[in-house]
Amino acid sequence: MRRRSAWLYAAALCAYAFLYVPLAIVVLYSFNDSRLNAEWVGFTLAWYKTLFADDQMITAAGNSLLIGIVASFVSTVLGTLAGVAMHRYRLRVLPILIVAPIAIPEILTGVSLLIFFVMLNFTLGLGSVALAHIAFCIGFVAIVVRARLAGMDETLTEAARDCGATPSQAFRRVTLPLIMPGVVAGALMAFTLSIDDFVITFFTAGAGTVTLPLQIYSMIKISVTPEVNAVSTLLMLLTLLLIVVAAKISPTLLRTAREP
Amino acid sequence: MALLDIQRVTRRFGDFTAIDDVSLAIEAGEFFTLLGPSGCGKTTLLRMIAGFDLPDAGRILLNGKDLADTPPERRPVRTVFQSYALFPHMTVEGNVAFPLEMARVPASERKARIEGALEDVRLQGFNKRYPHELSGGQRQRVAIARALVTHPAMLLLDEPLAALDAKLREDLSIELINLQKEVGIAFVYVTHDQSEALALSHRIAVMNRGRVEQLDEPSKIYGFPRTAFVADFIGHCNLFGGPVANRANDVVTVDVADLGPVRVGVAAGIANAAKGTVAIRPEKIRIAASAPEGTPDNHFRGTVEDLLYMGDVTVYRVSTPGGAKVEALLANSQSGRAKFFEVGDAVEMSWPVGAGHFIPE
Ligand SMILES: Nc1ncnc2c1ncn2[C@@H]1O[C@H](COP(=O)(O)OP(=O)(O)OP(=O)(O)O)[C@@H](O)[C@H]1O
Numbered sequence: 001m002r003r004r005s006a007w008l009y010a011a012a013l014c015a016y017a018f019l020y021v022p023l024a025i026v027v028l029y030s031f032n033d034s035r036l037n038a039e040w041v042g043f044t045l046a047w048y049k050t051l052f053a054d055d056q057m058i059t060a061a062g063n064s065l066l067i068g069i070v071a072s073f074v075s076t077v078l079g080t081l082a083g084v085a086m087h088r089y090r091l092r093v094l095p096i097l098i099v100a101p102i103a104i105p106e107i108l109t110g111v112s113l114l115i116f117f118v119m120l121n122f123t124l125g126l127g128s129v130a131l132a133h134i135a136f137c138i139g140f141v142a143i144v145v146r147a148r149l150a151g152m153d154e155t156l157t158e159a160a161r162d163c164g165a166t167p168s169q170a171f172r173r174v175t176l177p178l179i180m181p182g183v184v185a186g187a188l189m190a191f192t193l194s195i196d197d198f199v200i201t202f203f204t205a206g207a208g209t210v211t212l213p214l215q216i217y218s219m220i221k222i223s224v225t226p227e228v229n230a231v232s233t234l235l236m237l238l239t240l241l242l243i244v245v246a247a248k249i250s251p252t253l254l255r256t257a258r259e260p
Numbered sequence: 261m262a263l264l265d266i267q268r269v270t271r272r273f274g275d276f277t278a279i280d281d282v283s284l285a286i287e288a289g290e291f292f293t294l295l296g297p298s299g300c301g302k303t304t305l306l307r308m309i310a311g312f313d314l315p316d317a318g319r320i321l322l323n324g325k326d327l328a329d330t331p332p333e334r335r336p337v338r339t340v341f342q343s344y345a346l347f348p349h350m351t352v353e354g355n356v357a358f359p360l361e362m363a364r365v366p367a368s369e370r371k372a373r374i375e376g377a378l379e380d381v382r383l384q385g386f387n388k389r390y391p392h393e394l395s396g397g398q399r400q401r402v403a404i405a406r407a408l409v410t411h412p413a414m415l416l417l418d419e420p421l422a423a424l425d426a427k428l429r430e431d432l433s434i435e436l437i438n439l440q441k442e443v444g445i446a447f448v449y450v451t452h453d454q455s456e457a458l459a460l461s462h463r464i465a466v467m468n469r470g471r472v473e474q475l476d477e478p479s480k481i482y483g484f485p486r487t488a489f490v491a492d493f494i495g496h497c498n499l500f501g502g503p504v505a506n507r508a509n510d511v512v513t514v515d516v517a518d519l520g521p522v523r524v525g526v527a528a529g530i531a532n533a534a535k536g537t538v539a540i541r542p543e544k545i546r547i548a549a550s551a552p553e554g555t556p557d558n559h560f561r562g563t564v565e566d567l568l569y570m571g572d573v574t575v576y577r578v579s580t581p582g583g584a585k586v587e588a589l590l591a592n593s594q595s596g597r598a599k600f601f602e603v604g605d606a607v608e609m610s611w612p613v614g615a616g617h618f619i620p621e
């Protein structure tokens with residue numbers, strides 16, 4: 001028994017190390033006083049200064065934030081409605097239609113959206129990226145919201161009606177406040193997914209538009225400078241923060257939604 | 261005109277008929293109880309009155325107006341749910357204020373109304389508490405206050421005491437009776453607990469498999485059950501069925517296969533029946549080593565097979581030579597006494613013709 005748990009412990013340790021050591025190295029070398037990610041020279045914040053002086057980087061970050069906010073807001077509204085509909089009408093196809101985009105490989109989503117936009121003569125840019133992000137975020141929000149609804153006592157809605165509330169009043173005053181943790185968690189989730197997304201963004205951004213992940217990619221094509229480490233560290237920090245907040249608000253979140 | 265008129269209402273779920281051609285009328289200010297075993301359709305009927313469900317056939321009229329097209333929020337009836345269904349994100353005050361807000365009662369008037377309703381259920385001072393900070397009994401009171409605050413025409417209570425312990429249930433029952441008297445609102449009360457129904461109600465509708473078996477005052481339901489089901493469901497009852505062997509004046513003799521001829525008094529007007537059941541409550545049966553001289557109209561010998569000590573009384577199950585099982589009950593009036601007879605004792609049971617009740621088939 002003891003022996004076995006020791007093995008398990010060691011295996012888990014290895015797995016976590018495999019996941020987190022590379023990340024730790026990225027973070028560490030963002031503070032390294034050298035152009036090379038090779039040996040530790042000394043502590044510096046210079047790369048963060050370079051980062052904040054880099055206009056291209058700032059523009060990319062601004063685009064990412066803008067898309068993230070718009071995409072998470074719109075997908076939260078639509079995803080909440082979809083979650084409510086899935087819960088209320090219990091149709092079999094609805095959950096599949098909404099959740100399928102989560103399971104479909106991102107590259108397929110990216111390519112098909114690109115073809116779609118081109119077919120419609122839709123100019124590729126911030127707008128098309130935002131639309132694409134909205135499309136793949138809705139499913140995540142819907143799942144989280146539906147999980148929250150499933151845990152809600154159905155008689156509460158009836159009680160609201162019984163107390164004289166119309167269906168829409170009952171939704172606003174009783175259902176919505178009770179599923180709010182799910183909605184907020186879904187929104188944070190959507191924001192994180194949008195900020196981090198590379199593949200779908202790559203296909204739908206067109207020529208001139210750059211987001212943070214795209215910018216990082218184009219920089220490492222040349223060479224991995226510690227500036228990339230610095231921006232990655234910040235991005236990681238933001239993502240981590242949002243996940244922690246989301247998990248705090250909705251403890252079931254990490255169990256009901258796929259890891260990004 | 262009755263306050264609520266249920267006319268030939270039927271509700272089916274697939275092949276299953278949950279409510280089968282039920283008609284009943286509930287008067288203003290009445291404490292009306294729907295009593296029946298689990299699954300007999302009580303909640304289904306209540307939900308149709310509240311408007312959460314619609315009849316497949318028949319009509320429900322309130323003050324003479326058909327409710328078919330009135331959604332729940334526009335029906336002047338309020339439900340007290342078995343699970344209380346308090347809004348967990350609102351305080352006690354918020355919960356009670358909710359129906360007032362929905363009814364657009366001006367804010368200036370609300371405060372007094374809320375206080376009044378909380379006073380009715382004796383919960384003053386709990387305004388700022390959240391539902392999870394209350395005990396089961398207190399939550400129940402908030403649910404009732406929330407239902408009463410807009411002065412509806414009728415309150416629907418679905419097993420409101422089922423989740424509470426026995427002592428609290430008794431206390432709250434008494435409070436409910438007083439409250440109902442005080443506010444004068446008609447209560448439609450659902451329960452499967454016959455003693456609760458007998459204690460609380462002005463009238464009881466005993467339901468079985470989606471039908472109303474009997475609708476009467478509690479004493480009539482208990483004393484003169486119209487069907488064998490009612491007799492058995494309302495308190496324990498010995499039921500002896502068989503063909504009618506003889507009818508003389510007001511006494512009928514029923515030939516009970518495993519017991520023998522049982523004589524029972526019948527009301528004068530009752531039609532001649534070829535078959536029937538004699539219902540007799542265990543407490544009406546006298547049990548002794550031998551029946552007293554010359555008296556009773558019915559007496560049967562038997563052997564004590566089981567006994568069940570219940571504190572104030574002991575229930576004896578006696579089997580007769582023919583194989584009939586008869587329940588008789590004796591009060592343990594003397595303190596410390598647990599029983600008069602032992603298992604295996606030979607006893608004689610007796611009762612007068614007036615003790616039984618004849619249910620014609
Ligand atoms: N929505 C539904 N779909 C299918 N069957 C239903 C539905 N609602 C109720 N029933 C059935 O109708 C019957 C009556 O149900 P109802 O809830 O009215 O019983 P009840 O008398 O309230 O019982 P209890 O005392 O257990 O609450 C049950 O057999 C139940 O299974």
Ligand SMILES: [Mg+2]
Nearest residue numbers: 302303304418
């Ligand atoms: Mg029920």
